[in-house]
Amino acid sequence: MTTTMIQAQAVSDRVADGPLRIGTRTTPLALAQTRRVVDAIQARVPGLPVELVKIRTTADLWSGDLARIGGKSNFTKEIDHALVRGQVDLAVHSLKDVPGDVPLPAGTALAAYLERGDVHDVVVTRDGRPLADLPAGAKVGSSSVRRRAQIGLFRPDLVVERVRGGVDRRLEKLDAGEYDALLLARAGLERLGLADRVTEVLPTVWSDGATPAIVPAVGAAIIAVQVRTADAVITELAESFSHEPTAICATAERALLHALRGHCNSPIAGHCHITPDRQLSLVGMVFSRDGSQWVHAHRWGALDDPASLGVAVAGDLLHQxxxxxxxxxRK
Structure with a gap:
């Protein structure tokens, strides 16, 4: 019996009394991402019954500024509670929505990262005009302080306003004329089959104001799987389909975020990738709210110690x- 067959049997025995329960948010994007996790699980345990436990989080119910109700933890806390209480067997998150300034609930861990998607941010406009051609005073919708700060650096004449709701709801608001443009994640549009809505793909390499660019969020385009550490069978299952290069980069980026102690209203950007010569390259940036001030750091490090690289880049940023x-x- 192969190791894969032994693991499949162990998982089948573990959920013999019912389906494997996966906790997820209820938005179309969250469900599309969770289905990718289901595919990864069933590729290892064919025919395994799975139930999506759809949980509406506080962030889904709140239309205002998340900073007023405690920040990014509102994307995950109800799902965390369900996992800790044993109401679900594992949970699926967008890694960028998992807070970096507070620890995961005791007894839980991120055990798997699916292969990272496209990290670019994009512009979506109603009439197909790129960012440079939008008139002064055009209204741009974005829920991200990181995006708002960086766009404010290049186009301070635009009116960037917060827009909440799922990607589908934001596009409805754009089409209805409430906004002239939206700033969105390319990966989210691709996962929803909406890549044709992209007007302009923004570079990720920040060039000091010469060309519009947006450095990605920490954890951008990464789907993460959270487990109870005491549940060895499910933990091993998740670890078996984790994408190692993505896990390494995620570790570096989250070490950076944790060391900075950034909150949900902090315009922090961080992006790690593996270079052709097998080094880690990590860029970190912190902006003022309007993008008029910033600090930037870039270091390279070894694949086997991503956390130290994240801490080192954070140290450079703090020194600046x-x-x-x-x-x-915070004010």
Missing amino acids: GARRLIEAT
Whole structure:
């Protein structure tokens, strides 16, 4: 009996009394991402019954500024509670929505990362005009302080306003004329089959104001799987389909975020990738709310120690004054 067959039998025995329960948010994007996790699981345990436990989170019910109700934890806390209480066997998150300034609930861990998608941010407009051709005063919708700060650097004449709701709801608001453009994640549009809505793909390499660019969010385009660490069978199952290069980059980026102690209103960007010569390259940036001030750091490190690289880049940013910028966004 092969190791894969032994694992499949162990998982089948573990959920013999019912389906494997997967906790997920209820948005179309969350469900599309969770179906990718289901495919990964059933590729290893064919025919395994699976139930999606759809949980509406506080963030899904709140249309205002998340900072007013405690930040990004509102994307995950109800799902975390269900996992801790044993109401679900594992949980699926967009990694960028998992807070970096607070630890995961005791007894849980991120055990798997699916292969990272496209990290670019994009512009979607009603009439197909790119960012550079939008008139002064055009209304741009974005829920991300990171995007708002970086776009404010290049086009301070645009009116960037918060827009909440799922991607489908945001596009409805754009089409209805409430906004002239939206800033969105390319990966989310692709996972929803909406890539044709993209007007312009923005570079990820920040060029000091010469060309519009947006450095990605920490954890951008990564689907993460959270488990109870005491549940060895499910933990091993998740670890078996984790994409190692993505896991390495995620570790570096989240070490950076944790060391900065950024909150949900902090315009923090961080992107790690593996270079052709097998090194880790990590860029970190912290902005003021309007993008008029920023600090930037870039280091390379070894594949076998991504956390140290994240801490080192955070140290460079803090030395340049990142703490002052982060604290100013709390006001």
